[in-house]
Amino acid sequence: MPQAAISVEGISKRFRLFHERPTSVKERLLRLRGSRGEDFWALRDVGFEVPEGKTWGLVGANGSGKTTLLKVIGGILRPTEGRVVTQGRIAALLELGAGFHPELTGRENVYLNASILGLSRHETDLYFDEIVAFAELEEFIDSQVKYYSSGMFVRLGFAVAVHVDPSILLIDEVLAVGDEAFQRKCLRRIREFQAEGRTIVFVTHAIQQVQLICDGAVMLDHGQVRAMGDVADVIKEYRLVMLRRHIGFARRDLTRSAEIAAVELMDAEGESSSIVPPGGELTVQVDVRANRPVDDPVISLVIFDANGQFVFRTGTAEMRLGRLEGKLRVGFEMTSLPLADGRYSLTVGIHDRSERIVHDWHDQRYVFDVAGGLMEDSQIYIPVETRVERL
Amino acid sequence: MHDVLVRTNEAPRLRVFRRLSELWGSREILANLASKELRVKYKSSALGVAWSMLNPALYLVVFYVVFTYFLRSGIEDFPVYLLSGLVPWTLFTTGLQGATTSVVGGANLVAKVAFPHEMLPLAAIRAQTVNFFFQLVVLVAFLLIFGYPLVHRGILLLPLALAVLLVFTTALGMATSALNVRYRDTGHLVDLALLAWFWSTPIVYPSSLVRDNLEGAFSLYLLNPLANIILAFQRGIYGGVSREALESLPALGLTWYGMRLLVVGAASLVLLYFSWRLFFRRSGDFAEEL
DSSP, rough: OOOOOEEEEEEEEEEOOOOOHHHHHHHHHSSSSSOOOOEEEEEEEEEEEEEOOOEEEEOOOOTHHHHHHHHHHHHHHHHHSEEOOOOEEEESSSTTTTTTOSSSSSHHHHHHHHHHOOOHHHHHHOOOOOOOOHHHHTTTTTBBBGGGGGHHHHHHHHHHHHOOOEEEEEESSSGGSSOOHHHHHHHHHHHHHHHTOEEEEEOOOOHHHHHOOOOOEEEEEEEEEEESSSSSHHHHHHHHHHHHTTOOTTTTTTTTTTEEEEEEOTTTSBBBBBOOTTTTEEEEEEOOOOOOOOEEEEEEEEEEOSOOEEEEESSSSOOOOOOOOOOEEEEEEOOOOOOEEEEEEEEEEEETSSSEEEEEEEEEEEEEEEOSSSTTTTTTTOOOOOOOOOO | OOOOEOOOOSOOOHHHHHHHHHHTTTTTHHHHHHHHHHHHHHEEEESSTTHHHHHHHHHHHHHHHIIIIIISEEEEEHHHHHHHHHHHHHHHHHEEEEEEEEHHHHHHHHOOOOOOOOOOHHHHHHHHHHHHHHHHHHHHHHHHHOOOOOOOOGGGGHHHHHHHHHHHHHHHHHHHHHHHHHHHHHHHHHHHHHHHHHHHHSSSSSSSHHHHHHHGHHHHEEETTHHHHHHHHHHHHHGGTTTTHHHSSSOHHHHHHHHHHHHHHHHHHHHHHHHHHHHHHTTHHHHHHH
């Protein structure tokens, strides 16, 4: 069994939230008896191991504790409970170009930053041209950093960081910056790191990146481990949690009291179709079968775009279906789809009014295309009647 | 395997030699941070480093004119006397002030990168030490131009005096920089303390003034570590100017100064240990408190 390069054992981290921090002695004395602020647990009993040479993704919503965990692993924050054991030199890329000074030139900042990240002057000399080439800043390296664009700044920061020679690399969402070409370059570099057998922990919102490069993943939710291990499982859980912001019935425990028997997509003529022109008509017909009598079910329909972004939701909540026994057919007739060109998917669910009890749901299983030659990048379709009058 | 690191909620204990070797391993950070400080200070200024020499040069000219022609201070060769105390004092005060604000000033670094935080106050003091040498150059030039003797036995005191001054400044700076993270009053307090300290140290007035007027209090006066350090600098620079100059200082021989330096140095080392320990224990929470 491979050795664990990072072993996180029951880590908790508490922050004190002062509504106004007592930063002076006087305030401190005044507050000695008063409230000392609230406790906020950013991490609660988090534990996992990253085997040597593996890449792990760290996912979770904003504020779920990802960055805090990375800082604890990187030795920037001290855990309140538990312990972290790491083996090997750590480089933490929490913010690219942290410590760059605007008044200094790119060259001076490279040397300063590299030394703080743990590179010797000699090593920096060796890598210098490579760093500059990677950042694509040959012409500007002797200009003061304050004249750099934010893209240039970040590129230089990343270039320095990836030339440090760590055995453990902690990366916090830094791949979200820069243009696409630079992102590809960064990903290539990460693959090189992987090939060299380095251990990587990788925080991201871009779930595709986790799928692409990680050997395992951990999902945090409000500071606790929600799922970990196999990438596919974690991503599934993550998607569920993210989905739940829009659709409360995105849950795993299904009663199966009622089931979605069939879903059909039809055009204006009632023919089965999955291609709709902008402004066209689409009917989604959902057949439901109750295995047991179900009280007051709601059938919901949700539309997502090709990127999995929520677009629209409708349902039978207003209709109060009452007690359901046997079969039921619901037709959602959308007489004019104001959607722009692209691929869309449908999620269908049967659940109770609170969305806590879920009988059955199909996640983005049905797909239709809107096609009709709208201008590229149109966001929606607006039906327009253009009138011209000569006066 | 190499570099096994275990981190828990316990405040790390300072093991001096182990920590020293860690700091030595990342000594390049120190050099780079210090040179950053100097570069940033003089960036986009036409005269650059010359500014740090102009300051004492102007002092010399003004004091020379004022005290030679208008005010008779009663101190022989007053500009030399003043500068031989003021230059090390400036190192102390700018070094301590720079160190005090260094951790708070390096907040973005502390919150984002793991590195030995001691480097921040140390770099501030190192940058001011470089300035100190520039100012020393001005003083030496002045001595040469006006034909004062430069080389005499007294200068043997200078390396020791500088070393003790640096240890003492570092000892205070470590503590104030760590405290300033939580209590931002520390910076103001230091400024105020330095003002009082300046007048409790023989820089603009001769120590003989205290000795002759407050007889019993002189030994108390000499409990001020800075007074001992500054006196040694004065013995080393000003003491060689003339017989009168030498006699205006508290003692003729070097032993008196040397012994005092050693005592202050030893006390400073003890102080340094405790303030370093304070710094080290607190440094784990810097990222959180900034």
